[in-house]
Amino acid sequence: MPLLATDAIVLHAFDYLESSRIIRLLTRESGVQSALARGARKSRGRYGTALDLFAEGSAQLYVKPNRELHNLAGFEISSTRSELAEDVGRFTAASTVAELALRFGGEEANEPLYDTVANALDRLAVSAAESTLEDGLAACWRVVSVLGFTPELSSCALCHTPLRASDDATFSHASGGIVCPSCSRLAPGGRRIPAAARSAILGWLESDEAASLSEPEARSHQRLLREFLGAHLADDRPLRAFAVWEHERWSAA
Ligand SMILES: [Zn+2]
Numbered sequence: 001m002p003l004l005a006t007d008a009i010v011l012h013a014f015d016y017l018e019s020s021r022i023i024r025l026l027t028r029e030s031g032v033q034s035a036l037a038r039g040a041r042k043s044r045g046r047y048g049t050a051l052d053l054f055a056e057g058s059a060q061l062y063v064k065p066n067r068e069l070h071n072l073a074g075f076e077i078s079s080t081r082s083e084l085a086e087d088v089g090r091f092t093a094a095s096t097v098a099e100l101a102l103r104f105g106g107e108e109a110n111e112p113l114y115d116t117v118a119n120a121l122d123r124l125a126v127s128a129a130e131s132t133l134e135d136g137l138a139a140c141w142r143v144v145s146v147l148g149f150t151p152e153l154s155s156c157a158l159c160h161t162p163l164r165a166s167d168d169a170t171f172s173h174a175s176g177g178i179v180c181p182s183c184s185r186l187a188p189g190g191r192r193i194p195a196a197a198r199s200a201i202l203g204w205l206e207s208d209e210a211a212s213l214s215e216p217e218a219r220s221h222q223r224l225l226r227e228f229l230g231a232h233l234a235d236d237r238p239l240r241a242f243a244v245w246e247h248e249r250w251s252a253a
Contacts, residue, residue, distance in 0.1 A: 001062040003073065004030060008059035009118060011098035013051055015041060023051050023072070024102055025059060028114045031107040035061050035072040050077040054084050054094055054121055083125040092245040093136025094124045099241035100143045104233050112146040133218045134211060136245065138204035140225055145205055149232045152177025153202050159183050168194050171224065173231035197221065222246045 006029035016022045021040040025033050040047050050057055057077040061070045084094045101117050120139030127135045144150070155162045157177035163169055169178040172187035178198065179187050196211070197220065203209030213221065226242060 001064060001071070004033075004059075004061045004063050004070075006030060006059055006061075007056070007114070008033075008075070009056045009114075009121070010051060010053055011102050011117075013053055018042075021051055022069070026101050026105060026114060026117055027059065027109075028111060029109050031110055031113075032102055032105040033061065033070060033107065034068055035059070035070045037072040037075075040072075047075055048077065049080050049082070050075040052080065052082070054081040054098070054125075055079065056081070056118060056121075079122075081121055081125045084121065087127075087129060087132065088248065089129055089132030089136075090124050090127055092241070092248055093127075093132050093139065094121055095241040096136060096239075096245040097121065097124070097139045097143060099239055100140060100147075100229075100233075103235070103237075103239070104147055110146070113143065116142050116146045131210070133222075134213050137213075137218070137221050137225060141201055141204050144225075144228070144233070147233070149176075149228075150205065151201065151228065153198050153205075156180035156183050158187065165199060166195050168192055169198060171198075173227050176232070191224065191227070193220075193224065197224070 006027040008025040008027045010023050011026050012024035014022055019039050019042040021037045023035055023037060025035060027033050037047060037051055040051055049055060055077055056079045057075050059075045060073040062073050063070050084090050097117060097120050101113065105113055120142065124135055156179050157175040158179050161180045163178060163180060170184040170190035171193045172179045172190040174189065175187045179190060184190050200211035203211055229239065
């Protein structure tokens, strides 16, 4: 079996049979891959915390051609990101980022996706309680963008007329972004979004600027993102981590 050595991030992990663990990895060289870690539960010493959620390191996989589950030969950990488990806001946001990467990342190498996810998890690991939601939103939009679905936010998505940054606008999921007043008549189902919401997303995507969202704004942003994912990336399966991320905070409040 060929050996694949690659940077990898553990984005899902569960126990398998009595002694093993199955992990789903985002790898730098080969996109999303799944691997069986034999004996990982019996001898904790072999992997330590390397196979815990959100850990990153250098993985070696014995690749079985045309099979979905490979064998893990080794994992040398470089970052545990254990801080993500210490706060529910950090954890649910990180889980949502992981879900998007696993669901839509594919098996081809995508270095920008790898780096975006790694940076997002690093940032969430040190995110203050009041910023986890915004940091999660920024991370998700960046992931969506490197997957090729950057929303149009400066000009009309249909006729390309530039729109003033200070104006509220209609966001049309079907059209892939904001639309001008005349095109909005051709794009039913659009949602009016305030200028501030548009500039917040632009800030996250282009300049790493924070928007310091209020709770209602953050809630509206989660809804907008959910609708956008539904229009452009969704398959038949619900996004369960996203649902937990969206509902946990508001039901606890
Ligand atoms: Zn237009």
